[in-house]
Amino acid sequence: MLNWISENQQYIYIVILMIFLGIEVIGRVPSVLHTPLMSGANAIHGVVIIGAIIVMGKAESNNYLALILGFLAVIVGTLNVVGGFVVTNRMLEMFKGKKNPNKK
Amino acid sequence: MEGNILTLIYIIASVTFILGLKKLSNPAKARNGNLIAAAGMTLAILGTIFLYKDENGNTLHNYGWIFAGIIIGAIIGTLAANKVKMTAMPEMVSMFNGMGGACAALISIVEFNHLSETFTVPGWSEVPWNLTGGMIGHTLTIYAGCLIGTVSFAGSMIAWGKLNGKIKDFSFKGQHILNLVVLAAILVLIVYLLFDLNPANYKLFYLIPLLSIVYGVLFVFPIGGADMPVVISLLNSFTGVAAACGGFLYNNKVMLTGGILVGAAGTLLTILMCKAMNRSLKNVLIGNFGGSNATSSQSKTGGNYKEISVSDAAVAMAYARKVMIVPGYGLAVAQAQHACHELEKLLEEKGVEVKYAIHPVAGRMPGHMNVLLAEADVNYEKLLEMEQANDEFKTTDVVLILGANDVVNPAAKTDPSSPIYGMPILEVEEAKMVIVNKRSMKPGYAGIENQLFYQPKTSMLFGDAKNVLQQLISEVKNL
Numbered sequence: 001m002l003n004w005i006s007e008n009q010q011y012i013y014i015v016i017l018m019i020f021l022g023i024e025v026i027g028r029v030p031s032v033l034h035t036p037l038m039s040g041a042n043a044i045h046g047v048v049i050i051g052a053i054i055v056m057g058k059a060e061s062n063n064y065l066a067l068i069l070g071f072l073a074v075i076v077g078t079l080n081v082v083g084g085f086v087v088t089n090r091m092l093e094m095f096k097g098k099k100n101p102n103k104k
Numbered sequence: 105m106e107g108n109i110l111t112l113i114y115i116i117a118s119v120t121f122i123l124g125l126k127k128l129s130n131p132a133k134a135r136n137g138n139l140i141a142a143a144g145m146t147l148a149i150l151g152t153i154f155l156y157k158d159e160n161g162n163t164l165h166n167y168g169w170i171f172a173g174i175i176i177g178a179i180i181g182t183l184a185a186n187k188v189k190m191t192a193m194p195e196m197v198s199m200f201n202g203m204g205g206a207c208a209a210l211i212s213i214v215e216f217n218h219l220s221e222t223f224t225v226p227g228w229s230e231v232p233w234n235l236t237g238g239m240i241g242h243t244l245t246i247y248a249g250c251l252i253g254t255v256s257f258a259g260s261m262i263a264w265g266k267l268n269g270k271i272k273d274f275s276f277k278g279q280h281i282l283n284l285v286v287l288a289a290i291l292v293l294i295v296y297l298l299f300d301l302n303p304a305n306y307k308l309f310y311l312i313p314l315l316s317i318v319y320g321v322l323f324v325f326p327i328g329g330a331d332m333p334v335v336i337s338l339l340n341s342f343t344g345v346a347a348a349c350g351g352f353l354y355n356n357k358v359m360l361t362g363g364i365l366v367g368a369a370g371t372l373l374t375i376l377m378c379k380a381m382n383r384s385l386k387n388v389l390i391g392n393f394g395g396s397n398a399t400s401s402q403s404k405t406g407g408n409y410k411e412i413s414v415s416d417a418a419v420a421m422a423y424a425r426k427v428m429i430v431p432g433y434g435l436a437v438a439q440a441q442h443a444c445h446e447l448e449k450l451l452e453e454k455g456v457e458v459k460y461a462i463h464p465v466a467g468r469m470p471g472h473m474n475v476l477l478a479e480a481d482v483n484y485e486k487l488l489e490m491e492q493a494n495d496e497f498k499t500t501d502v503v504l505i506l507g508a509n510d511v512v513n514p515a516a517k518t519d520p521s522s523p524i525y526g527m528p529i530l531e532v533e534e535a536k537m538v539i540v541n542k543r544s545m546k547p548g549y550a551g552i553e554n555q556l557f558y559q560p561k562t563s564m565l566f567g568d569a570k571n572v573l574q575q576l577i578s579e580v581k582n583l
Contacts, residue, residue: 022368047362051350057164078177080204086185
């Protein structure tokens with residue numbers, strides 16, 4: 001166990017620092033932006049798509065189970081990323097519009 | 105060389121994620137922040153496809169499959185995100201969140217299959233099979249990613265169904281105990297496989313995703329619609345943690361950074377939302393708020409309410425000095441934000457000061473009302489947050505409540521037996537006159553009666569919010 005910690009210490013550092021950073025960054029968001037923020041965070045955890053690409057790219061071409069599951073993973077992962085960013089953008093577009101109410 | 109470039113790309117992407125989240129804290133910069141994070145993500149994806157090399161220095165293959173998957177996902181994602189109505193945004197977020205969870209779970213399953221292939225090779229028993237510390241760490245991330253990802257997927261799908269009305273609340277006696285039993289079974293299974301994975305029992309792994317689906321469904325099912333935003337936010341942070349498990353699995357720091365960042369931020373956001381409703385997270389998750397047990401205060405219904413005609417309401421507002429509009433879910437369902445803005449402009453032309461009082465949890469998500477009103481070009485300065493609005497109600501002549509209920513229920517302040525007791529509310533009863541637009545006298549999402557409706561200064565204006573607003577507009581025009 002101690003061995004494992006020292007082997008992976010840089011990852012453990014990242015985890016700890018990111019936890020604090022995440023809390024720090026969110027703590028200042030006004031409540032009006034909570035929905036876009038949730039949506040934006042949703043898009044960012046779409047980074048899991050990278051794992052899906054690696055799975056897909058490593059699968060041997062005769063391992064159909066891995067190919068199919070990996071393919072599904074790439075599709076749903078892309079859905080998460082693309083959908084997440086587009087929805088967030090649509091929400092935020094409206095915030096931009098209201099600063100200039102004369103222009104329609 | 106390529107590996108170094110990829111490392112650089114991952115670092116840049118991590119920074120863009122943090123910057124993106126940070127910029128979301130400012131309405132003017134938020135859009136930029138989103139675009140920056142999206143650019144970082146694109147860079148990271150392209151970098152992974154073309155530059156990634158595994159431990160043995162092999163590049164990725166199956167480009168056809170990868171691009172086909174990305175193109176299909178991108179087309180569906182763009183179409184779905186562009187077509188969805190503004191009111192349906194929360195369930196869309198939930199849906200995409202579920203997709204991320206599914207992705208993490210699928211990765212774990214494929215990786216486990218890869219791992220267990222050694223068991224199917226003939227003569228495996230001659231290979232000494234021992235679990236080292238590193239091996240345990242590796243399998244732990246697979247199990248955890250699978251569990252969290254699947255729960256997030258199943259839960260998000262239920263939340264999605266609940267928000268768009270396809271799935272009704274459903275709970276039965278002892279459900280929480282069953283939930284705990286299922287969760288305990290999964291954890292026991294994980295611990296067992298962790299320390300005693302062998303060729304004879306590895307197939308038990310597939311029970312983890314199956315049980316996790318059951319758990320995810322049971323976990324979200326009894327939670328009332330009013331609490332859905334909190335649940336989605338929680339599941340959002342779950343998916344973040346599941347993505348981080350993937351980061352451990354592939355020693356991929358950008359996945360780890362993004363995942364943990366969202367996991368931490370999402371958890372805090374969940375807590376902030378709970379605070380806005382003055383309820384603890386535990387209460388949301390195992391309480392039965394919004395369910396069938398809110399009977400304690402339901403008994404003292406009754407009293408008389410008075411109705412007001414559209415023309416009277418129009419007169420009252422047109423000759424007021426200050427009108428405060430309190431939007432709620434009713435406004436969102438009726439898609440009445442444009443009509444609302446039109447009424448506001450008309451009243452302003454008549455010299456009436458019009459403002460909006462936004463409760464933090466009005467609608468289905470924090471900020472939901474702001475997003476809707478912003479869509480209708482309502483000026484940002486007119487939206488008052490709860491504290492500001494409560495200061496101004498004393499000097500307000502008419503409060504127009506559009507489909508909001510629980511957020512203006514005085515029981516939250518006066519009735520300790522009420523399930524929403526202690527929740528901060530908009531103190532509309534401070535104003536001189538209150539006009540409540542609702543479709544019927546039915547209680548709101550929390551399932552409790554609202555004494556406000558029976559107060560002498562309150563008048564009820566029944567009807568669909570959009571319809572009523574349009575009538576009000578034509579009445580005000582004729583004055």
